[in-house]
Amino acid sequence: MLNRLKNLTRDHFFRNVVVLASGTIISQLLILATLPIITRLYNPAEYGVYSMYTSIISIMLMLVSFSYEQAITLPEEDRVASSLLSLSLRICVAMSLLGGVGVYFLAGPLATWAHEPDIREFFIFFILSLFFGGFYQILNGWSIRKKYFRQLSRTKYTQSFSLVSAQLLFSGLFKGPLGLILGDVAGRLGGLIPQWRIWRKDVKQDALHTTWSDIKESAYRYRRFPMLSLASNMLNSLGIYLPTILLAAFYGPHVAGWFALGQRILGSPMTLITSSVMNVYLSESSQYRLHAPHKLYPLFKRTVRNIFLFGLAIVLVMVFIAPSAFAFLFGPEWGNSGQIVRLLGVMYLSQFVANAVGTTIDVMERQDLHLYREIVRVIIVLGALLLAKYTGQGSMTAVLWFSLASTLGYMLHLWMSWTAVKKYRNLPAEPEPGNEAGAGAGQGQEE
DSSP, rough: OOOHHHHHOOOHHHHHHHHHHHHHHHHHHHHHHHHHHHHSOOOOHHHHHHHHHHHHHHHHHHTTTGGGGTTTSSSSSHHHHHHHHHEEEEEEEHHHHHHHHHHHHTTHHHHHHOOTTTGGGGGHHHHHHHHHHHHHHHHHHHHHHHHHHHHHHHHHHHHHHHHHHHHHHHHHHHHHHHHHHHHHHHHHHHHHHHHHHHHHHHHHHHHHOOOHHHHHHHHTTTHHHHIIIIIHHHHHHHHHHHHHHHHHHHHHHHHHHHHHHHIIIIIIIHHHHHHHHHHHHHHHHHHHHHHHHHGGHHHHHHHHHHHHHHHHHHHHHHHHHHHHHHHHHHHHHGGHHHHHHHHHHHHHHHHHHHHHHHHHHHHHHHHHHHHHHHHHHHHHHHHHHHHHHTTOHHHHHHHHHHHHHHHHHHHHHHHHHHHHHHHHHHOOOOTTSSSSSHHHHHHHOOO
């Protein structure tokens, strides 16, 4: 066991995950430390409106660059990658403006669902959150490509510090959920600026100047991402975030608030840790596909095994302590969130594992599999909530049905990732330049 742990700490992949996860852990500890204050400054209904706002933003973030940012790690040349990034940023500007205008004109039904008549006034904040969030999402692709994991890690806690500082500050200045929403805008901006500086420095240093011809060529070369990944990512986002909106519409914003707090306590730490693993996995697997394809399947298998064991430990602890701890930590209004955490445990474990290696489909350029999986998943997840509503089930039963349906969807996702990578299972190791074939094979066996 000690030898296994020692080998793990020497593993390049593991060290990169730790670097990224450290920023995630610090950011989550900061958020968790302030949540008992936040939940006493804002009630469940206000938190529910805020969760609807962030859910809409998260859904629309899947559209802001037409999924071109997912291709930034793939080209061999930095010049091509930088042209993809420039293309993505231009699309993001246009889509942020269109998204904000769309929210303005849909304010009527949103106000009815959220029981928040002033929601039309928030449309400018939708534009800013989309703009800042979209730029950050796109620029992350460059940092992942260049393996700037330490710098990327720092943006996690600058985001969290900006978020909670603004939410605490504005709670005394504005009534209702506006303070929470302004905090979201500040948090997204807090992580963006360092990423922008890193990319611009590389562009200047390596003379990665982009022309319209480069942008058009890159847009055509990686057209499968908007053609297939865009639809699948949008469906994925709907499956994750639309339930919050539906719970608010069906059972009231206070239920959405309980659900959102449960997700914050259990889901957000696991999701952000997964994103750290996923970013390193994406970087490593992209390089392996180009230069050492025999290492792809062992990387996939090792990542699934390790992330499952880690995730299982987190879920077991949270499921057992949450129901009794929530009312004490966050106030008596929030006790039902603890029950929701227990209901969501299995779902988050399956999400933890499936999403860690979910970029396998993108690296293999098998976006068709991703699309099929998302169509099935959205149907069963949203179908579960609609069935609960129209058969007269209570809110907790609806959450349970959602959890079980989502678990099935994530298991399907994991199976499809395995389907995309299994063809590399029995590849012989390729000899490195200057080495004998036998030496290369020995290295592959060691992997």
